[in-house]
Amino acid sequence: MISTYLAYPLGRLTVNLISLLSGFFFATVLATLPSQTGDWGIVAGLVAIFELISFVVYKSDYEDSLSINILNIYIFNSIKIGIIYGLFVDAFKLGS
Template sequence: MQNTRLNSLFDGSVSELRQSLRNPWRRISVLVISFLLGNFVGTSITTIAGQNANLDVMVAAVLIVSTELYSYFFYRIHNKTKRSLLAQGINSFKIGMIYNLFVLAFTLGS
């Protein structure tokens, strides 16, 4: 790829972002934000699927299959000592979503 001004600007900003995310407090804040975003998405999915009562089983099946596949890849295949921030963020998102689904199930008494 050619070394254009836009390309060098993009590379510089990505390297600055990587450098700033090496700070442990910033990594933890990114993981907490992804957990809370997963919590919000869990609420959104249940309310949207609950409006159209036809898709409840299908949405639940898709959520279970996707979370189990990601858990398999995250806990079995990846190196346990060195996980990327993206993989940890997706895992935190998944945990927040599952947590919210359990809380809503206990709230509804089902």
């Protein structure tokens, strides 16, 4: 059932928008957590995961990535973009 829903472009757009907004929400949580605990290892680990996701999504040859479910990679990429955008907006809120 979900595979037929995701076969349509509107279904993929909906999933990508939900992923983007959940990443934006997660950025708000992420911005408050290390400042309270002082543990920046969490953020360093997330940066490493973001770089790994970017490497998989934006690499030039797609023959190797066909074995991985492409939709899951695009969902993780949308979450990553939402987190980066959320942290960008939080930085503007703190700067003003």
